Amino acid sequence: MFAEWTLILFTCLAQTAAGLTLFAALALFRGHAAAARELWRLALAAHILGGLASLLHLHNPFNALYALTQMGHSWLGREIGMVGLLGLLLCWLALKGGGKTLALAGAAAGLLLVVVMAQVYASIEAAPLWRSAATVAGFLGTALAMGAAGTLLITRAMDDPALRHMALAGLLAGLLCSVGAPQFWPMPPRGWGEQQVGIFRQALYSMGTGHMLLAVFGGALLLSSRINRAPLALWLAVGCVLVGELSGRALFFAAHVRLGV
Amino acid sequence: MSEELAFFVDMSLCMGCKACMIACKDKHNLPAGVHWRKVIEASGGQWTPLPDGSWQQNVFTYYLSISCNHCEDPACVRGCPTGACRQTGQQGIVAIDQERCVGCGYCRWNCPYSSPRLDPEKKCMTKCDLCRDYLADGREPACVAACPARALAVGPRRALLEKYGQANVAPLPSPTLTKPGLALAAHRLARPSGAEDVLFANKEEA
Numbered sequence: 001m002f003a004e005w006t007l008i009l010f011t012c013l014a015q016t017a018a019g020l021t022l023f024a025a026l027a028l029f030r031g032h033a034a035a036a037r038e039l040w041r042l043a044l045a046a047h048i049l050g051g052l053a054s055l056l057h058l059h060n061p062f063n064a065l066y067a068l069t070q071m072g073h074s075w076l077g078r079e080i081g082m083v084g085l086l087g088l089l090l091c092w093l094a095l096k097g098g099g100k101t102l103a104l105a106g107a108a109a110g111l112l113l114v115v116v117m118a119q120v121y122a123s124i125e126a127a128p129l130w131r132s133a134a135t136v137a138g139f140l141g142t143a144l145a146m147g148a149a150g151t152l153l154i155t156r157a158m159d160d161p162a163l164r165h166m167a168l169a170g171l172l173a174g175l176l177c178s179v180g181a182p183q184f185w186p187m188p189p190r191g192w193g194e195q196q197v198g199i200f201r202q203a204l205y206s207m208g209t210g211h212m213l214l215a216v217f218g219g220a221l222l223l224s225s226r227i228n229r230a231p232l233a234l235w236l237a238v239g240c241v242l243v244g245e246l247s248g249r250a251l252f253f254a255a256h257v258r259l260g261v
Numbered sequence: 262m263s264e265e266l267a268f269f270v271d272m273s274l275c276m277g278c279k280a281c282m283i284a285c286k287d288k289h290n291l292p293a294g295v296h297w298r299k300v301i302e303a304s305g306g307q308w309t310p311l312p313d314g315s316w317q318q319n320v321f322t323y324y325l326s327i328s329c330n331h332c333e334d335p336a337c338v339r340g341c342p343t344g345a346c347r348q349t350g351q352q353g354i355v356a357i358d359q360e361r362c363v364g365c366g367y368c369r370w371n372c373p374y375s376s377p378r379l380d381p382e383k384k385c386m387t388k389c390d391l392c393r394d395y396l397a398d399g400r401e402p403a404c405v406a407a408c409p410a411r412a413l414a415v416g417p418r419r420a421l422l423e424k425y426g427q428a429n430v431a432p433l434p435s436p437t438l439t440k441p442g443l444a445l446a447a448h449r450l451a452r453p454s455g456a457e458d459v460l461f462a463n464k465e466e467a
Binding site: 057058059060061063064066067069070071075076077079080120123124125126127174256258259260261 | 360
């Protein structure tokens with residue numbers, strides 16, 4: 001699973017960027033233009049880091065532009081296109097700011113990217129554990145959880161209880177989806193040998209438990225009404241949520257046990 | 262041959278010698294760790310004690326040489342993000358354009374037969390192309406020519422699949438996934454695809 005560390009980083013960071021873009025639009029609609037701008041900058045940073053990680057996954061990245069010609073039939077081609085589109089929108093929003101229309105466009109592009117990204121994996125017929133709505137739910141969960149955690153960090157000094165409540169709701173929903181998704185994977189399909197099932201269960205228990213514990217700890221800290229008065233605890237909480245999501249994504253890639261030969 | 266082609270494997274003749282693998286590696290100058298053809302060893306069965314102190318067994322092993330099956334509905338082509346993986350020509354050969362490939366490996370993930378392989382020296386995915394240069398010269402693919410048991414052949418897809426049906430032998434996946442261009446004369450002990458009592462015994466080697 002750690003052979004795919006570049007994809008673990010790319011998917012988590014790109015989904016973080018999508019989540020932050022969504023909450024940035026919320027912040028803008030609630031009249032917090034400065035906070036929205038900060039969230040877009042953080043989203044852009046996450047998007048760039050994720051993009052760099054994805055380039056490390058490719059052995060010949062210079063041919064990546066050909067993906068724009070294959071968006072009609074390849075989910076991976078569409079993902080590359082959407083990464084580019086969200087990147088362009090975030091560059092504009094982070095550097096020049098934007099109104100409500102552009103903010104909504106960014107949020108929509110982010111959500112669409114997450115769905116397309118999930119389809120890249122859910123469409124692989126030879127990977128049975130990925131072929132379910134749990135993949136989409138898990139990826140959306142990461143986007144919501146990380147977007148909400150970043151929002152709680154950026155808006156810690158703001159006096160807007162409604163925005164805080166929306167972020168907390170997003171955090172809870174996101175963590176429930178991302179931690180809970182593996183429970184809904186299609187159970188080991190027919191034809192799996194004992195060794196394959198053993199590897200799967202080992203990964204599920206170790207990384208799944210780690211993900212859950214980090215999510216509960218980080219989520220509980222963020223839910224505390226006193227967290228905004230303890231910056232270190234706030235950073236720790238966000239860090240726990242991030243490491244938990246990375247652990248959950250590592251579990252996802254460990255579930256790439258294939259049909260066939 | 263100007264019609265769609267398929268591989269034919271007579272499993273009753275295949276002894277698992279891997280001459281086909283070596284011939285392919287030699288012809289295409291493949292580096293260590295990259296092989297376009299693999300020989301699967303499938304085994305199973307067990308020994309059962311009888312009340313009289315003797316034993317009964319139903320142990321079996323058979324071999325299956327496969328490469329890219331140049332499928333009718335190739336998952337690698339559907340998934341390729343750059344269009345590098347394409348099925349072209351009347352022979353239905355699925356080939357990878359190394360000038361467009363980014364080496365993402367998505368074709369290999371999609372292929373139920375794990376045919377595409379990353380060539381670390383070329384920094385792109387590579388796979389069997391049915392030795393189309395040999396075919397153009399009227400010659401057999403290297404693997405077919407090398408088989409000492411004459412277990413391998415290439416022939417018209419339609420005729421072969423009509424005669425033998427699509428490859429439906431464990432541990433191969435169901436042929437309904439990608440409709441492979443692979444016809445098999447099954448070993449007498451071969452199990453159907455999906456059979457749970459067949460072990461892919463040489464996974465690391467293949």
